[in-house]
Amino acid sequence: MRKHIEIDLSDRSIKTRELHQEDAVKVGRYLIAKTLLAKNAAQVDGLSPDNPLLFSAGPFAGTTYSNANRTSVGCKSPLTGGIKEANGGGNFAYAMGQLGIAAIDLYGAGAEWVVIHFAKDGAIRFEDAGGLLGKGNFEAAETLHAKFGKKAAIALCGPVGEYEGLLGGIAFSDKDGRPARIAARGGVGAVMGSKKVKAIVVDMDRAPSFHDPKAARESIVNYSKMLLADSVVNNFYKAVGTMGMGDYTNLIGGLPTRNFTSGQIADASKGEKFKMGGDFIGPMNTARGGEQVHACMPGCVIQCSNVYADDKGKEVVSPVEYETLGLLGTNCGITDPDELAGLNYICNDLGIDTIETGAMLAVLMDAGLAQFGDTKFMANALAEVRAGTEAGKLYAQGTARVADHFGVKRSPVIKRQAISAYDPRVIEVTGITMMTTAQGADHTAGNAPRIKSRDKEIGELRDLSIAAQIKVAAIDSLGLCIFSGTVTNTNVPFVMNSINAMHGTNLSEDWYFRLGKDTLRMEHEFNKQAGFDVADDDLPAFFYDEPLAPTNQTARFHGADVQGMYEFA
Numbered sequence: 001m002r003k004h005i006e007i008d009l010s011d012r013s014i015k016t017r018e019l020h021q022e023d024a025v026k027v028g029r030y031l032i033a034k035t036l037l038a039k040n041a042a043q044v045d046g047l048s049p050d051n052p053l054l055f056s057a058g059p060f061a062g063t064t065y066s067n068a069n070r071t072s073v074g075c076k077s078p079l080t081g082g083i084k085e086a087n088g089g090g091n092f093a094y095a096m097g098q099l100g101i102a103a104i105d106l107y108g109a110g111a112e113w114v115v116i117h118f119a120k121d122g123a124i125r126f127e128d129a130g131g132l133l134g135k136g137n138f139e140a141a142e143t144l145h146a147k148f149g150k151k152a153a154i155a156l157c158g159p160v161g162e163y164e165g166l167l168g169g170i171a172f173s174d175k176d177g178r179p180a181r182i183a184a185r186g187g188v189g190a191v192m193g194s195k196k197v198k199a200i201v202v203d204m205d206r207a208p209s210f211h212d213p214k215a216a217r218e219s220i221v222n223y224s225k226m227l228l229a230d231s232v233v234n235n236f237y238k239a240v241g242t243m244g245m246g247d248y249t250n251l252i253g254g255l256p257t258r259n260f261t262s263g264q265i266a267d268a269s270k271g272e273k274f275k276m277g278g279d280f281i282g283p284m285n286t287a288r289g290g291e292q293v294h295a296c297m298p299g300c301v302i303q304c305s306n307v308y309a310d311d312k313g314k315e316v317v318s319p320v321e322y323e324t325l326g327l328l329g330t331n332c333g334i335t336d337p338d339e340l341a342g343l344n345y346i347c348n349d350l351g352i353d354t355i356e357t358g359a360m361l362a363v364l365m366d367a368g369l370a371q372f373g374d375t376k377f378m379a380n381a382l383a384e385v386r387a388g389t390e391a392g393k394l395y396a397q398g399t400a401r402v403a404d405h406f407g408v409k410r411s412p413v414i415k416r417q418a419i420s421a422y423d424p425r426v427i428e429v430t431g432i433t434m435m436t437t438a439q440g441a442d443h444t445a446g447n448a449p450r451i452k453s454r455d456k457e458i459g460e461l462r463d464l465s466i467a468a469q470i471k472v473a474a475i476d477s478l479g480l481c482i483f484s485g486t487v488t489n490t491n492v493p494f495v496m497n498s499i500n501a502m503h504g505t506n507l508s509e510d511w512y513f514r515l516g517k518d519t520l521r522m523e524h525e526f527n528k529q530a531g532f533d534v535a536d537d538d539l540p541a542f543f544y545d546e547p548l549a550p551t552n553q554t555a556r557f558h559g560a561d562v563q564g565m566y567e568f569a
Helices: 028-038 092-098 137-148 185-194 213-228 231-237 244-252 278-288 322-332 337-350 354-366 375-387 390-395 399-406 428-436 458-477 482-488 492-503 509-529 541-545
Strands: 002-008 013-019 053-057 071-076 083-088 101-107 114-118 124-128 152-157 170-172 181-183 197-203 291-294 305-309 315-317
Touching: 028 053, 028 071, 028 083, 028 101, 028 458, 028 509, 053 092, 053 185, 071 092, 071 181, 071 185, 083 170, 083 185, 083 509, 092 101, 092 152, 092 197, 101 197, 137 152, 137 197, 137 337, 152 185, 170 185, 213 231, 213 482, 213 492, 231 482, 244 278, 244 322, 278 291, 278 305, 278 337, 305 337, 315 337, 322 337, 322 354, 337 354, 337 375, 354 375, 354 390, 354 399, 375 390, 390 399, 428 458, 458 482, 458 509, 492 509
Parallel strands: 002 101, 114 197
Antiparallel strands: 002 013, 053 071, 053 101, 071 083, 083 181, 114 124, 152 170, 152 197, 170 181, 291 305, 305 315
16 A cells, blocks of 8 residues: 655645555556646646646655666646656655655645655654755755754755746755755756745655565565676666766767767767766776766666766765766767766756756857856856856756747757757657657657667657657656666566565556556647647757768658657557
8 A cells, every 4th residue: 555645735734545556556657647637737837836746656666676766756847838757766765665655746835935744653744944945955955864864865946946947856865865866857846946845855764565575575686686687787887877878979979069069079080089978987987986886776786876086086976977978068068077077066956957957058158158168157157047146047947948048049959848968860769759758858758879770761760769658658657767678678577576566466568568658648648738739849940950960960850750659559
């Protein structure tokens, strides 16, 4: 049994209902889409009290089932105007699961800033948050841990979310207490800020009870063994982490560089050294005493996170990930990871989306406010964002709105959300996913960067994209990490048996794929109700008009070419 808790912030009333068997399993991204549709949220203003803010933990949450403690956050996105599910690692879902909580829904808005505390004795308390306002996330987290103890998980609205800046995400504490695992995309932090919720604190307790304890424990052990035997996990994620993708995208010419004007920042054939990937950073970071193998959540054996150290061995930031290397790094003209790391820390302290932030800063450079690679300008711009000055509040509205303000035509957005670090002119299947997903330009909705696509037609590429999207929607609905996909998606009966042992269900492999399809259908329906149409699936014009060096490829497909993907049998 799990609990679904609804809180009306306007009067602090609380409703709790029990979820049993299948209802306790169909959570995460699925439950977010279902709830937002039921509440008619497609028609509301994204920053109004009428926009629900939803938190959900998967059916494995609270256990050490590897990489299964991600927290889904959902709402109508004030950035895109469509549906949003953003998820992050850390220990927040772990704590929710230990208290038997599957979902926390926040409705309305309070008159005063508040910290909501879910105590292990079952109480839900509202604490004054006034002393935390304006503080960076690291100081705020330290204050909260001093009050509530180290065995408490935290979800934080940063200082940018406080003033409803659309760069704002929601930061979760990692297993070491850092507020550095961020559900970053779509302006979810701005929605938290609009509700005057500074933080949610959830006590950790003990592992939840299982329907079949012996079978459940065995599934936890065996799942870890399967992951540790997987070649992709061992040779990529565990070896170099997500930053290893930078070496690949730079090699094939699909790495965002200087506001998407090139796909490569270093040409090895000319003897140029590429420093913005795992091949360079991994050995350097390890030699300095940094951690190149680090788990972002309890129990994860993939450990694709990292702790980046400076040349004196002092921690700078955790983690440096590929998307940050691509958008806040090379897309802004940065070629040295040390320069990036300090900026990454600032973004984490502000609790903002490094993808949207990097794309926005590159647009400012394209507008002539600075030269690409000017890290002093970038730091000053982020200081304006932190302070909430007139310029800072403009920058905090994200890439599309900043491009509109400065008249920059090269605005790399879909549905007004910045494109992830995969140029769609070269990495076409991921490009199709970013075009079509209701989530905005989000690679995590169905990433397939290694498919050689130029000799394939749209029908085959559409099929590859939707197959990836179905699997990811199921994974997101179960609180799993997509980096387990090479094991999860090839061992679905095992995963279903694990759930059955924990929750007393009788779910099949077919159920897993129906879960993904149903989630995508509901999200697509939400965006239809919100007014999206075929034109919203187009890439920006420059992707069709400007050949991308060094491949000299342009985008091949328009929104009209990718319709009908969500009309499942």
